[in-house]
Amino acid sequence: MLPDAPSLRHAAHLLSTDAGWLTEQHDWLTRTVRALPGTGFRGSAAQAAVDRMHHLTAPLHGPPEQMLRVAQVLSMTATLREELDAVARRAVLAVERIPGAEGLLALLLKDLRALGDLLDHACARQVDLLCTSIPAEDPARLGDTPDLGIDAVHELNALTSGLELPPDVRLLEIGGEGAGRLVAAVGDVETAASVTTLVPGVGSSDPAGLPVHLDRARTVAQATGGAAVLWLGYPAPTGLPQALAQEPARAAGSELRVFQQELARRHPGQRRIVVGHSYGAVVAGRAASSGGGLYADDLVLLGSPGAGVGSAAEMTLLGDDPRIHAMTHPVDPIRLVAGTHGPDPTTPGFGARVWPGDREGDHSSYWDDPVLLGLLKGWAQKNPRASSE
Template sequence: MLADAPSLRHAAHLLTVDADWLTAQTDWLSRNVDALPAAGFRGEAADTAVARLHTLVRPMTLPPEQMLRVAQVLSMTAGLREELDAAARRALALADHVTGAAPLAALLLRDLRALGDVLDYTCARQIDLLCTPIPDETPARLSDTPDLDLAAVHELNMLSSPVPEHPDVQVLESADGRLVAAVGDLASAASVTTIVAGVGSSDPAHLPAHLDRARTVAAATGGAAVLWLGYPAPGSVGRALAQEPARAAGAELQAFQRELARRFPDQRRVVVGHSYGSVVAGAAASRGGGLYADDLVLIGSPGAGVDHAGQLTLLGDHPQVHAMTNPSDPIALTVTEGAGVHGPDPTSPGFGAQVWPGDPSGNHGSYWEDPRFLARLRGLADQKNPMASSE
């Protein structure tokens, strides 16, 4: 956290004073250089020397300008910090004087702390932009803000996210048509299940249904769930024949899981790839470096982009690949035991995955309503035998 409001204002004042002094010194140097010819310093060589001195003095005008802009940023930050501090004092007073208000005040204080962290981050970044030639790019990935906690990351993303506010959802990434959001207390959860969605998942109209699936998984596993829409998903089955979107998305998923592992190294990680999302998950796990996951679950899969589960590298304790396709899922028509556009059927015996029996009455979208499937996910999250959990 940056300094408090009085310290920020004091720093702004010192910068302003020093900038004024540097400006005065630069003006003094310029006047003295201009006065050299009048003192008898004439001739071609003298004119060249005077021009050179002006060239050397001119860059000295830049630091005072930067210092004044930084002072302005610090003054604005101080004002916003004072408003946050005042809101925190009101929240504490509410908890002290209103019966039953303590839980609400605690939530408000948590959000105010997150906003304070965002303010600190934004202030520091703005100063960097003023003083160094770094590009002015908005953070797009969770790894772009490694020092911010998830609450602050959420507040930062909500400044530009088109996603409506959901009390139970934290937006972890939101840029370039991509969205990654967590349901449940990701920071304290013992397990996290990352759901990689498939065809049509980039359509904003489908977002409520995807969030409900994440809520269902979080409730079933007792941990957190991440809805990973971190790529421009194919909009139709025909476009899902392409492999390039999955390869590009696989790199993004790999980076996201790596950042989760860095932030929460003791957390158990499960990745569920649904439909074309299983192709993405397969691409992530078959890339160099592997995928940070204890278990990979491929459901309703047209293939994982590899010929055998042994080609998928999972970075976890006793990692395993699991596969499940409902008998009535039409995705089965696109893949066979021996081949498919994205590789063989992951539920085929030769693929090498742990196969979960599908629901005879289920379809391509009903996995999230299948209690046996959810019980198996709970088993993975609890580090139990997933088959035993379905008994």
């Protein structure tokens, strides 16, 4: 958190003053060195000394200019922070005249705090760019902005995404290497007792399908009473032929593992459930079978063509009483390609706890299955951890 507006203005004033003093010192040194030959200080050795002093004093021209640019950034940040503070004060005064508007005020102040946090982040990032020779990369993962809250992360991502998302959605990740990275949350990730991460499969990177995936996340969030994350952190295969490949799942599994680790770092007291659907089950299996394991209390493999492993024993979940579950509807055509990415997780020898689900359900109806939703609710609310935050 940056200082308040008066402190920012004071820092900008000090930087500007010191920059002026350094400029004067640089000019004086330059004039002095240039005047040396006129004093009789001549000869090859003397000229070499003068050239060396020119070389040493020349870099002193840069810092004052750099300091003035930083001072400008601090001044602009102070002005914007004053405007945010003024809006907050006006909102409080306005709501005091409207009975029953306290809830609206709380939401508004929450949004203003998120904008303030984003302003702090942007100021710090700009100062880093001005003061270091290494260009800062735009954040691509949730862990790239560890000091920002979820609302501020959403505001930052919304600035560059160009997406028009519903107001109940928080954008956690966007862009990054390769097309298709989009991670969004429904529900309050900051305060929820549980977070269920949904990992879709084939064709899920198509923007046209985003509303359907968000509706599924809403259904899960409502069922569990917690938050749900739509994890599209990888360029998903566009069709069944591409879904035969192992490498996309392996690379995506690494990204999913990093994301879940960041969730656990931010809120260690939450229960975490990961649900991999179709090819997303392969991704989740890969995440749990390498890199030290997956931060999840429950891993659910839905309509899975395999999990990229030979058995549940090859997967590691980092959670309290971790469990691996599997469900494939009886008429789900995924059964026809079972074994493509390892044994069918619903077979007895695999080692997962198998649930029957809807007898008439198909490959896309899991999110309407009352059996699955009831199970998710039970897992999300079982033995909540005491918050250690």
